[in-house]
Amino acid sequence: MNKLIEENLMAVLKREGLEPKAGDLEQFSEIIELYMENLKQLHSVNLGAEELGPVFRPEWKS
Amino acid sequence: MAVAEKPLYYLSIHEAQQLIKERKLSPVELTRAVLDRIQAVDGKLHAYINLMADSALAEARAAEAEIQKGNWRGPMHGIPIAVKDQLDVEGAPARIRQFTKGVGDATAVRRLREAGAVMMGKLHMSSLPDSELPIPRNPWNTEHITGGSSTGSGAAVAGGLCLGSLGEDTAGSIRNPSAFCGLAGLKATYGRVSRHGLAPLSWSLDHCGPMARVVEDLAHMLNAIAGHDPKDPTSSGTPVVDYTSELREDVKGMVVGVPRAYIDECAPRTAPIVLKRVDEAIDVLKQLGAKIEDVAVPTLHLATIANAVIYYNEFWAAHKSDAAAVLKTGAPQRRARIYLGLLTGSADYIQAQRIRSRCRAELAEVFQRVHCLALPNQAGPAPRVKDVGPIDTLFKHVVPEYHGPFNLTGVPTLSVPCGFSENNLPTALQLVGKPFDEVTVLRAGYTYQQQMKWYERRPAV
Numbered sequence: 001m002n003k004l005i006e007e008n009l010m011a012v013l014k015r016e017g018l019e020p021k022a023g024d025l026e027q028f029s030e031i032i033e034l035y036m037e038n039l040k041q042l043h044s045v046n047l048g049a050e051e052l053g054p055v056f057r058p059e060w061k062s
Numbered sequence: 063m064a065v066a067e068k069p070l071y072y073l074s075i076h077e078a079q080q081l082i083k084e085r086k087l088s089p090v091e092l093t094r095a096v097l098d099r100i101q102a103v104d105g106k107l108h109a110y111i112n113l114m115a116d117s118a119l120a121e122a123r124a125a126e127a128e129i130q131k132g133n134w135r136g137p138m139h140g141i142p143i144a145v146k147d148q149l150d151v152e153g154a155p156a157r158i159r160q161f162t163k164g165v166g167d168a169t170a171v172r173r174l175r176e177a178g179a180v181m182m183g184k185l186h187m188s189s190l191p192d193s194e195l196p197i198p199r200n201p202w203n204t205e206h207i208t209g210g211s212s213t214g215s216g217a218a219v220a221g222g223l224c225l226g227s228l229g230e231d232t233a234g235s236i237r238n239p240s241a242f243c244g245l246a247g248l249k250a251t252y253g254r255v256s257r258h259g260l261a262p263l264s265w266s267l268d269h270c271g272p273m274a275r276v277v278e279d280l281a282h283m284l285n286a287i288a289g290h291d292p293k294d295p296t297s298s299g300t301p302v303v304d305y306t307s308e309l310r311e312d313v314k315g316m317v318v319g320v321p322r323a324y325i326d327e328c329a330p331r332t333a334p335i336v337l338k339r340v341d342e343a344i345d346v347l348k349q350l351g352a353k354i355e356d357v358a359v360p361t362l363h364l365a366t367i368a369n370a371v372i373y374y375n376e377f378w379a380a381h382k383s384d385a386a387a388v389l390k391t392g393a394p395q396r397r398a399r400i401y402l403g404l405l406t407g408s409a410d411y412i413q414a415q416r417i418r419s420r421c422r423a424e425l426a427e428v429f430q431r432v433h434c435l436a437l438p439n440q441a442g443p444a445p446r447v448k449d450v451g452p453i454d455t456l457f458k459h460v461v462p463e464y465h466g467p468f469n470l471t472g473v474p475t476l477s478v479p480c481g482f483s484e485n486n487l488p489t490a491l492q493l494v495g496k497p498f499d500e501v502t503v504l505r506a507g508y509t510y511q512q513q514m515k516w517y518e519r520r521p522a523v
Contacts, residue, residue, distance in 0.1 A: 005405070008405065009401060009404065009405055012404045012405065013404065016382075016385065016404070017386070018385055018386055018389060018400075019386075019389070020389065020401070021389050021390065021397060024389075024394075024397055024398075024401070027394065027453070028394075028397075028398050028401060028453065031398060031402070031453060031456055031457060031460065032398075032401060032402065032405070034457070034460050034461075035370070035374075035402050035405065035460050036405065038367045038370070038371075038460050039371070039405075039406070039410050041364070041367060042364060042367050042368060042371060042410060042413050042414060042417065043409075043410075043413055045361065045364060045417065045420075047413075047416050047417070047420060052416065052419055053412045053413070053414075053415030053416040053418070053419060054412070054415050
């Protein structure tokens, strides 16, 4: 697995008090690397400043 | 008594309900026929993980007594059904939960019971913690998988081990096994069917829905399970129609959009036989009177990825309290989802939600001109068991394909069989509708089904 991705994953696992199962990082390295590439691709689209995701609506549901 | 030309376990719900209503078929006789079938072939198919034979027979006897008194509740009364493990059943909580409690009967299960259905038991699903459980086999060829994650539902319905099943779909888990096993499967609009009692994978993407052998059976099951549920905060109050009375053979004047550019983009990763069968099916709809129009949904290519990002992030959030145990004893797919969720940042999740909004807006614009979309429902026919690794199905979540975009946007989506591959494995057409317009996709699928009658072919298992 890419060293930077592995270090990042180990850091977040440690922050959460978790440990990977033995062999998992090797077993899942291909899908993890592909997923990290996908995350970059996700941000490649220019949505503009006003394109919203989740919207907070202040009114109470009646 | 023998009342049908085909084995009782291969009756459709629609056929069986008519016979039960007319008292030409007893629910006990039907349930016994299904139990005998399970006894005969589930050793090969491995669909059931919890067969509830005694309670099923008791429920069938109660249904029979009630019907004999003249109290026929409706089309699901006395019909043997089974459910994907992910749904809680009283006395049989979802094993996939592993570390959290079930709720008794899930709302969809309770509603089927209230409609008089006979609960046969719980069915296998992908990523169960019990690694010793055998993988369900495809009734069309037992060397091949059923697709997932509603693995057992695919095997059970196609193999005649129940007449219909409830599945769950977060990234294609109803439509994929329906396609691989030659079934009709419906992921209704998000909020149409309650998620209460469904072990969560991703709160905003999980859809509960029916799988059956013909489209009209989906309409019968949807009639029983659809509608608002105060126990599910995302359940919709949008009025429910009678899906069976709206069903008819008629696509004249219907405008069917084909996202051709997106299909072409996915074509290098799609088996040519699937593309061929889908094009043939679209031609049939055209011959039946539909107008076919190419449409563009520009962000579809990012929608699968956005779906995966939301899926894994919500999965991680849902399992934060038991993540240590999942990483120790959970199935590889569940462990992988934890790692991917951990690697997803808040900006990634928000970006995925923004793409979700954009994609919904694009679909809304397209649906001003068309009544439904038609596109493939699988990358290829069911692969061989020996060729599939424990996390291989996750790759379809991170490569643009045909399922995730419609979980992301929550629109109703039907899988309907559209023929067979060269080696006799089923292929399927996917029909996508406007929010809460299940009627249109069911009607288009039913019209196509009645023209082609692929359901008349049955697996040899």
